[in-house]
Amino acid sequence: MSSILLVDDEPDLLETCRVILAAEGYAVRCARNGVEALRLALRQPPDLIVTDWMMPVMGGGELCRQIRAHPVLANIPILVQTATPPPGPADWDDCLIKPVTAALLLATV
Template sequence: MPDLKVLLVEDERDLLELLKYNLDREGYDVVTAETGEDGLKLVRNQPPDLILLDLMLPSMDGLEVCRSLKSKAETADIPVIMLTAKGEESDIVQGLELGADDYITKPFSPRILMARIKAVLRRADVDGEERRVLESAGVRVDLERHEVTAEGEPVDLTATEFKLLTLLVSRPARVFTRQQIIDSLHEGFAAVTDRSVDVQVVALRRKLGPAAGKRIETVRGVGYRFKD
């Protein structure tokens, strides 16, 4: 995807140089920062198409940077992929709930990162468009007719299951936390629990069948995503 600007915010110099090399090779226009403060300044001066944001930054950490970006109308729609160390599940959940689009844990393959970047940028291209039919990996959701097919076969879903599937398929590969799912499906009612979300997912997988059902992937300690 040439001519797309990526801001890389990373304080580990060796990793920063490695990521910049791989991004350059893919044709991205890369700008870098080693602190959260410098990253925000670059966003204001040169708004990027996507931000790769390390969580463990000196002074202003990645969560603070993400919160600042998503709280301002002019930067809220810029896609953010968080770079995290293993064992930071609570930070991952918090980042996703702040509005980050995806995350990847260190150490990671540059090829996997490039694929995730392309997936997030593809989703960003269609965000804001009113889509009445959603399709991904053999699953088709018709929003107007309230109909679902999997591998060409009709699937009978409850209203809640339909809303859950619509949420997941609308953003393939994006991880949704259980709290985000609760807020979306049940408008944040306190009586709804994490366990009830898990039960809905199990039922939805069963109804979609073996091939399509396995596309709903559990992200341990975080939530769920629809794997395209």
């Protein structure tokens, strides 16, 4: 079973994505900011990270930079979900502009 780490500071969106992905058989863990996500990823590296861009404590941009800089995490694919396209250069693998449909999320994952 593939594992996904979801990162978003909006609890409703986090839960919705978790339910969608879990229903498809993914093992899903959730974090509400980049600091929490980095801690979870280091404890048990996921197969994919899906993160919001704008978050308190540590945003998606810094999370992506730290993941890419860490040898254990550097090769994990990162999917960014955001309301506005983040500036480059890209430390992530793909980006979806919110709102994202369940079908698009699943097809991209």
